[in-house]
Amino acid sequence: MKYSKQRELVYQAVLQSACHPTADMIYEVVRAQEPAVSLGTVYRNLGRLVEEGLVRRIVLPNTPDRFDRRLEEHQHLLCQRCGGLFDLGPGVPFHFPQAKRQIESCSPFTVTGYALYFTGVCPGCAEYHSPAIPRDQIENERK
Amino acid sequence: MKYSKQRELVYQAVLQSACHPTADMIYEVVRAQEPAVSLGTVYRNLGRLVEEGLVRRIVLPNTPDRFDRRLEEHQHLLCQRCGGLFDLGPGVPFHFPQAKRQIESCSPFTVTGYALYFTGVCPGCAEYHSPAIPRDQIENERK
DNA sequence: ATACATGCAAACGGTTTGCAGAATA
């Protein structure tokens, strides 16, 4: 893969993001340093970085894809009030190798992967009388 | 909710489908009986039926939504070769109430729901020298 | 020199929506 300044900036933006940014958020960050960058280039480079395994893509229904610098296996919770996406610790009782074994032992399928996420309410949104906040007004996803 | 022939046909089409049909497949089935029906109406009615809890919506990345007449909790496997979506039996080692309890006991989130599906290869596609079949050429999803 | 990457803008695909008219209650 040939070096490009744009890809470097996209990668750094993902690494330095405190949350799980969308392509659009990455675009804004990169544009601050390289105003001529195009959204298409950001999409292309995010795709490349995912292919190379440098960055993880999180696909959720009815929302733009999110990107994650954390490569280790972990689950997420999608807050239904603010739309924020949060990492869950290792307490989630789901172990893929075991699930794979179990499914393959009692059904005719070969299992190669999975997708799992939870929905719920984050602590910030759960506060007393905390109003629902439309997603486009909050993008700082507390942890 | 006011009766409409179109909604009835949409509902029956989901109930009678052998697989997990997309809005488009429902559209085709309904159109066979009611040629003037519009795709918009199919979408609207599928949405209503989901709201009413009569039908389940299955959301997957990069593919149109699927609809499911089975309301009981169960998991799915998405075949990566033919694109077919298959029901998995009760052997999947994931139990939501337990997961909810465990996550809530060790993190500050309230958990209200989840999404889980597996990817892999279905028996039909696993056959010896079975070629990969593009999704638009196979829509009979064996069970 | 020759790949490969970029900016731009148009296209894509699944889904939603605004509207005037038709069907239900």
Add this chain to the structure above:
DNA sequence: TATTCTGCAAACCGTTTGCATGTAT
């Protein structure tokens, strides 16, 4: 009659793609 529904077509939104130009090796 009052409300809800429909068909139609345009809009929507995140993402991808074609193309001519620019940049890294």
